[in-house]
Amino acid sequence: MGVADGWVELGDRVFVRRYAFYDQNIGVILGRGEALVIDTRSSYRQAREILDDLRSLTGDPVTVVVDTHGHFDHAFGNAVFRPASIWGHERCVPFMERTGETRKPKIAAETPELAGELDEVVIDPPDRTFSDVATVEVGGREVELRYLGRGHTDHDIVITASGTAVVFAGDLLENGAVPFYSDGYPLDWPATADALAELVGDGIVVPGHGDPAGRAFATTQADSIAAVADLGRRVHAGEISLDDAVAAHPFPGFPPEDARGPLVRALAQVRVEVS
Numbered sequence: 001m002g003v004a005d006g007w008v009e010l011g012d013r014v015f016v017r018r019y020a021f022y023d024q025n026i027g028v029i030l031g032r033g034e035a036l037v038i039d040t041r042s043s044y045r046q047a048r049e050i051l052d053d054l055r056s057l058t059g060d061p062v063t064v065v066v067d068t069h070g071h072f073d074h075a076f077g078n079a080v081f082r083p084a085s086i087w088g089h090e091r092c093v094p095f096m097e098r099t100g101e102t103r104k105p106k107i108a109a110e111t112p113e114l115a116g117e118l119d120e121v122v123i124d125p126p127d128r129t130f131s132d133v134a135t136v137e138v139g140g141r142e143v144e145l146r147y148l149g150r151g152h153t154d155h156d157i158v159i160t161a162s163g164t165a166v167v168f169a170g171d172l173l174e175n176g177a178v179p180f181y182s183d184g185y186p187l188d189w190p191a192t193a194d195a196l197a198e199l200v201g202d203g204i205v206v207p208g209h210g211d212p213a214g215r216a217f218a219t220t221q222a223d224s225i226a227a228v229a230d231l232g233r234r235v236h237a238g239e240i241s242l243d244d245a246v247a248a249h250p251f252p253g254f255p256p257e258d259a260r261g262p263l264v265r266a267l268a269q270v271r272v273e274v275s
């Protein structure tokens with residue numbers, strides 16, 4: 001593992017860089033003469049910052065971008081990387097078309113420092129899509145893209161460079177925060193998180209936000225995600241109240257109240273599934 005000017009090499013020519021804004025991880029996989037970037041941040045300015053920072057790693061062009069999912073902090077910088085191919089899950093495209101422009105006012109209200117940067121953002125969804133698995137070539141090396149099931153959204157994908165033990169997990173996992181459930185599928189997420197932990201094996205997982213970690217972290221968070229689904233079902237069944245479920249505190253180390261949003265979302269999905 002090596003460090004080059006803020007980039008940390010987690011595997012053979014597989015790098016991550018931590019940005020203070022949203023404590024976000026951006027991935028880079030270098031091939032011969034080409035680079036692949038994982039996620040593009042929240043604005044053109046932030047995306048250009050990635051390109052500037054890349055100069056300390058390589059002079060080669062970014063020919064491939066992969067969006068782990070379509071949330072603004074992962075995909076609003078896409079257009080800056082054109083004419084690169086942009087890869088994502090097939091449902092990433094309609095998600096961005098449906099939510100990208102319409103959520104700008106809410107994003108600006110919640111994150112004032114971005115407000116002046118959102119107007120110029122043209123929603124530019126992936127042009128290369130897949131449903132379950134895809135292999136992308138970048139400068140003579142292969143990169144695997146996998147959809148493991150619904151979770152943080154209905155289109156999260158995970159990325160590994162062949163022959164390395166590094167898994168980029170997007171927001172299917174978050175280290176240092178409770179996972180974000182607002183667009184999530186709480187009842188599906190446990191199986192997806194289990195599959196992710198399995199894929200991590202003895203390797204390294206890079207969450208969308210927070211410290212890279214190992215399988216133990218992935219398994220612990222998968223257990224918390226499973227607990228949310230279970231508590232949601234129990235609230236729906238009338239066994240416990242929502243407040244009791246919050247108090248049961250499925251995310252150790254965080255305030256119980258942080259679990260309320262996830263539990264409300266879980267309850268909503270149970271209601272949809274039984275109706």
Ligand SMILES: [Zn+2]
Pocket residue numbers: 069071152171180
């Ligand atoms: Zn997200």
